Amino acid sequence: MGARVITITSGKGGVGKTTATANIAVALAELNKKVVCIDADIGLRNLDVVMGLENRIVYDLVDVVEGRCKLRQAMVKDKRVPDLYLLPAAQTRDKTAVSPQDMVKLTDELRPDFEYILIDSPAGIEWGFRNALAPADEVIVVTNPEAPAVRDADRIVGLIEAEERKIPVSLVINRAKSEMIRKGDMLSVSDVLEILSIQLLGVVPEDELILISSNKGAPLTLDDRKAPAGASFHAIARRLTGEKVPLDDLKPPGGVLRRLARLFGASVLSVWPVL
Amino acid sequence: MASLFDRFLGRKEPSSAQIAKERLKLVLVTDRSNLSPDQIRAMQREIIEVIKRYIEIDELQVQISVEQREREHYLVADIPLQRNRSYGALEYPDSPPTAPDSRGRSKSNKPLIDEPPVSSEDTIPHQPPS
Ligand SMILES: Nc1ncnc2c1ncn2[C@@H]1O[C@H](COP(=O)(O)OP(=O)(O)O)[C@@H](O)[C@H]1O
Ligand SMILES: [Mg+2]
Numbered sequence: 584m585g586a587r588v589i590t591i592t593s594g595k596g597g598v599g600k601t602t603a604t605a606n607i608a609v610a611l612a613e614l615n616k617k618v619v620c621i622d623a624d625i626g627l628r629n630l631d632v633v634m635g636l637e638n639r640i641v642y643d644l645v646d647v648v649e650g651r652c653k654l655r656q657a658m659v660k661d662k663r664v665p666d667l668y669l670l671p672a673a674q675t676r677d678k679t680a681v682s683p684q685d686m687v688k689l690t691d692e693l694r695p696d697f698e699y700i701l702i703d704s705p706a707g708i709e710w711g712f713r714n715a716l717a718p719a720d721e722v723i724v725v726t727n728p729e730a731p732a733v734r735d736a737d738r739i740v741g742l743i744e745a746e747e748r749k750i751p752v753s754l755v756i757n758r759a760k761s762e763m764i765r766k767g768d769m770l771s772v773s774d775v776l777e778i779l780s781i782q783l784l785g786v787v788p789e790d791e792l793i794l795i796s797s798n799k800g801a802p803l804t805l806d807d808r809k810a811p812a813g814a815s816f817h818a819i820a821r822r823l824t825g826e827k828v829p830l831d832d833l834k835p836p837g838g839v840l841r842r843l844a845r846l847f848g849a850s851v852l853s854v855w856p857v858l
Numbered sequence: 859m860a861s862l863f864d865r866f867l868g869r870k871e872p873s874s875a876q877i878a879k880e881r882l883k884l885v886l887v888t889d890r891s892n893l894s895p896d897q898i899r900a901m902q903r904e905i906i907e908v909i910k911r912y913i914e915i916d917e918l919q920v921q922i923s924v925e926q927r928e929r930e931h932y933l934v935a936d937i938p939l940q941r942n943r944s945y946g947a948l949e950y951p952d953s954p955p956t957a958p959d960s961r962g963r964s965k966s967n968k969p970l971i972d973e974p975p976v977s978s979e980d981t982i983p984h985q986p987p988s
Pocket of ligand 2: 602
């Protein structure tokens with residue numbers, strides 16, 4: 584069988600790739616999937632900090648590629664869930680220390696032992712993105728409901744579509760604020776879908792608990808199932824496993840008329856079957 | 859799409875989200891096609907010139923737009939033909955039946971020509987070059 588390699592990318596920085604990678608990885612592990620995440624952001628690693636594993640790192644991705652250690656030695660096990668590992672990025676090297684071929688080789692070595700390999704891509708469309716894309720079976724594009732992030736997401740989707748091999752792409756809209764959307768001051772889910780025209784994987788609301796969880800190094804999906812963003816990431820993980828989870832992640836406050844208005848505003852969703 | 863409800867909710871001005879969406883659509887046409895807004899306008903003018911060499915058209919009625927179906931863009935021209943007065947037998951119906959659109963699920967029919975003007979001279983894109 585072998586693992587599915589899923590790359591999480593965005594174009595624009597700071598939209599929530601690392602947050603999404605950590606939370607989806609933990610959520611998948613809680614579903615008893617065998618998961619490894621790879622931090623491909625060499626030189627700017629932070630998946631380790633978001634996951635709370637920074638103190639246990641001995642070797643990193645570049646050490647593996649350059650033969651200073653075995654792949655297994657560099658993998659940090661997350662003891663809070665059954666089967667989750669992190670392969671950290673190197674902090675003191677630059678992106679060119681790893682090539683796309685290295686990434687393919689590395690993931691091929693991991694495939695037999697895992698079900699999901701999640702790759703946290705760096706921002707941009709250069710070397711690091713190429714590294715993260717090379718081994719991908721699927722790509723998750725993360726965006727925020729704001730014009731610059733959506734524009735960059737479109738660029739990334741264009742680049743992925745231009746690849747010779749066909750790579751399925753799905754979208755996570757992160758940091759949605761239902762109140763602002765309701766007031767017409769934030770692009771709605773259907774606005775973003777109309778523009779990007781790719782499969783929607785999930786919508787994650789703005790949630791202060793995300794910040795608190797990364798302060799603590801404990802992804803929200805680890806324990807707080809009631810946190811809005813945590814629930815969304817759980818739903819995303821279940822959709823990845825093939826389960827049909829309805830998209831009610833964004834429950835708008837307000838009366839019947841407003842809910843009706845939202846319903847109409849989101850009508851595009853009906854022709855965009857959720858994964 | 860939300861405009862009816864916007865009015866319902868007492869809003870008249872386009873919301874900032876609507877403005878963002880329109881701006882995004884426009885900038886993505888140029889991003890995706892690798893053509894500048896000026897080049898797109900020039901192309902429109904030339905298309906109209908070519909068509910005029912063959913048939914009579916009312917330039918002011920011409921609408922050239924970019925339609926998005928899934929992730930493909932289509933250049934779509936709506937060109938009403940002028941009635942040919944000297945050819946009495948052929949009659950154009952006053953309102954031709956409009957074919958139902960069956961093609962695409964996410965369609966944004968956006969006129970290129972009525973977009974926010976880049977500069978004042980661009981405001982009348984259909985003007986034939988004098
Ligand atoms: N849903 C969310 N709600 C609130 N804050 C968020 C959310 N998602 C991400 N953030 C915050 O946004 C910042 C950037 O997130 P990060 O995952 O590091 O982005 P990227 O990896 O794309 O650069 C972080 O401070 C993170 O805590
Ligand atoms: Mg990051």
